[in-house]
Amino acid sequence: MFELKFNPGYNTFDSDSYTVHLENPREPQLFRNTFPYEEVPRIGFNHRLVPMKMPKDIWVTDTTFRDGQQAMPPYSVKQVVDLYKMMHRLGGPKGLIRQAEFFLYTKKDREAVEKIQELGYRWPEVTGWVRANRKDLELAKKMGLKETGILTSASDYHIYLKLKKTRRQALRDYLNVVRDALEVGITPRCHFEDATRADYYGFVVPFAHELMKLAEESKATIKIRICDTMGLGVPYPGVAMPRSVPGMIYGLQYYAGVPSEWLEWHGHNDLYLVMANAVTAWLYGCSAANGTVLGIGERTGNPPLEGLVVNYLQLRGNDCQVDTTVITEIAEYFEKELHVDIPAMQPLVGTSFNMTRAGVHADGLLKNEEIYNVFDTDKLLKRPVVLSITDKSGLAGVVLWVKKHFVATAEPLAKTDPGVQKIYEWIMTQYDAGRTTAICDSEMYEQVKLHLADWLRKNGYET
Numbered sequence: 001m002f003e004l005k006f007n008p009g010y011n012t013f014d015s016d017s018y019t020v021h022l023e024n025p026r027e028p029q030l031f032r033n034t035f036p037y038e039e040v041p042r043i044g045f046n047h048r049l050v051p052m053k054m055p056k057d058i059w060v061t062d063t064t065f066r067d068g069q070q071a072m073p074p075y076s077v078k079q080v081v082d083l084y085k086m087m088h089r090l091g092g093p094k095g096l097i098r099q100a101e102f103f104l105y106t107k108k109d110r111e112a113v114e115k116i117q118e119l120g121y122r123w124p125e126v127t128g129w130v131r132a133n134r135k136d137l138e139l140a141k142k143m144g145l146k147e148t149g150i151l152t153s154a155s156d157y158h159i160y161l162k163l164k165k166t167r168r169q170a171l172r173d174y175l176n177v178v179r180d181a182l183e184v185g186i187t188p189r190c191h192f193e194d195a196t197r198a199d200y201y202g203f204v205v206p207f208a209h210e211l212m213k214l215a216e217e218s219k220a221t222i223k224i225r226i227c228d229t230m231g232l233g234v235p236y237p238g239v240a241m242p243r244s245v246p247g248m249i250y251g252l253q254y255y256a257g258v259p260s261e262w263l264e265w266h267g268h269n270d271l272y273l274v275m276a277n278a279v280t281a282w283l284y285g286c287s288a289a290n291g292t293v294l295g296i297g298e299r300t301g302n303p304p305l306e307g308l309v310v311n312y313l314q315l316r317g318n319d320c321q322v323d324t325t326v327i328t329e330i331a332e333y334f335e336k337e338l339h340v341d342i343p344a345m346q347p348l349v350g351t352s353f354n355m356t357r358a359g360v361h362a363d364g365l366l367k368n369e370e371i372y373n374v375f376d377t378d379k380l381l382k383r384p385v386v387l388s389i390t391d392k393s394g395l396a397g398v399v400l401w402v403k404k405h406f407v408a409t410a411e412p413l414a415k416t417d418p419g420v421q422k423i424y425e426w427i428m429t430q431y432d433a434g435r436t437t438a439i440c441d442s443e444m445y446e447q448v449k450l451h452l453a454d455w456l457r458k459n460g461y462e463t
Helices: 078-089 107-119 134-143 167-182 200-218 243-253 274-283 303-316 327-337 357-369 375-381 392-404 416-431 441-451 454-460
Strands: 004-005 012-016 059-065 097-101 127-130 147-151 187-194 224-227 265-269 288-291
Touching: 059 078, 059 303, 078 097, 078 107, 078 303, 078 327, 097 107, 097 288, 107 127, 134 147, 134 167, 134 375, 147 167, 147 357, 167 187, 167 200, 200 243, 224 243, 243 274, 243 441, 265 274, 274 303, 288 303, 288 357, 303 327, 357 392, 392 416, 392 441, 416 441, 441 454
Parallel strands: 059 097, 059 288, 097 127, 127 147, 147 187, 187 224, 224 265, 265 288
Antiparallel strands: 004 012
16 A cells, blocks of 8 residues: 655655565575676666755765775874875865764774874864774763764675674664764764665665664764665666665655765775765765775775865865865875875876877867866866877877977977977887887987977077
């Protein structure tokens, strides 16, 4: 029988046959049709569409010092503080990056938190991550934290196969530790681990529903972090549960009554959808999107923090007054201080992000930089367009390289200049002889001095 339920968000009566109830099967539900394990996971469609409804306020949260720390050699206390300070500047005075999450288990973890607390910054707020037990909660309380994440695994892979419990037992234990958190004055943030492999209607929604009942009874805030632990979430419309990101977000609000501002998305990049999923979560009603600096996290990583910031700017503009140039500072810090090799093709921070090698691109850049540059990278990232000279760069590449390295005060340089032609011929001779590396700047300087001496003198350069 279908039940009519008034939907205040759309001011309509909605018809739905689902009523919230916990299912407690004897055997785990592993969704073998969707996750056969011996094959690549399958995307099932039920062609049900849910409305897109972005919250009024959306923001970014960080887990660089928790999930990110699981994929890095341990940071020193100084490095944690340095990165936190840059994160604070990147988020701007209004705190686009609202929270940062920390481990608390080692002496060094706690020292780093104490050093950060001494800074007195409002943003990002320091929060913790604990296991679902009273002892860990006492540690968070001792550190003076107002909020902490609590591991509350959601899928039967974890409940039955790892914890060796039933759903009813897990739900009881999770609710008890949430009550413990409220008793010690800490806002609990329940991490629904592996939610995209969980029984959505049989456990995820009933668990969220019980949390909201507890929040109402205690007049407290209880948050939910939806964890796409294995990167199995899908942003496309019409996808069946449990892999639908739109369905996941919409249903938690519709069936369990979770406010947008209590919802957070935490994704992984196992199947290349990490950023699309995070933005989709925003679009369908989740206020917070969780990420890590450079996307470094367990296995394939999380949404890159810098990518979340730039996607926010695309959706809302710079109403938080963020300083995007800090992105480049962070990348340089990782390379110089932490000795991390950032992949050249990584967006925003890789060396090839705004580099051109193709002659047709160089020709466009000569005419107008906007033709082949995504935005003013010099202004927003302190990264002017760069050029790598290869056998694909053409005459336009030679001219563009000279333009980037020498200011023409007397006369511009043309592709028809004999000197440009000779430099291009030298380049092609290199590759005809079997060269496979790019021409370096020092080689180009030598060629320019050799073949463009007159042009250099006319423009005030000594040769």
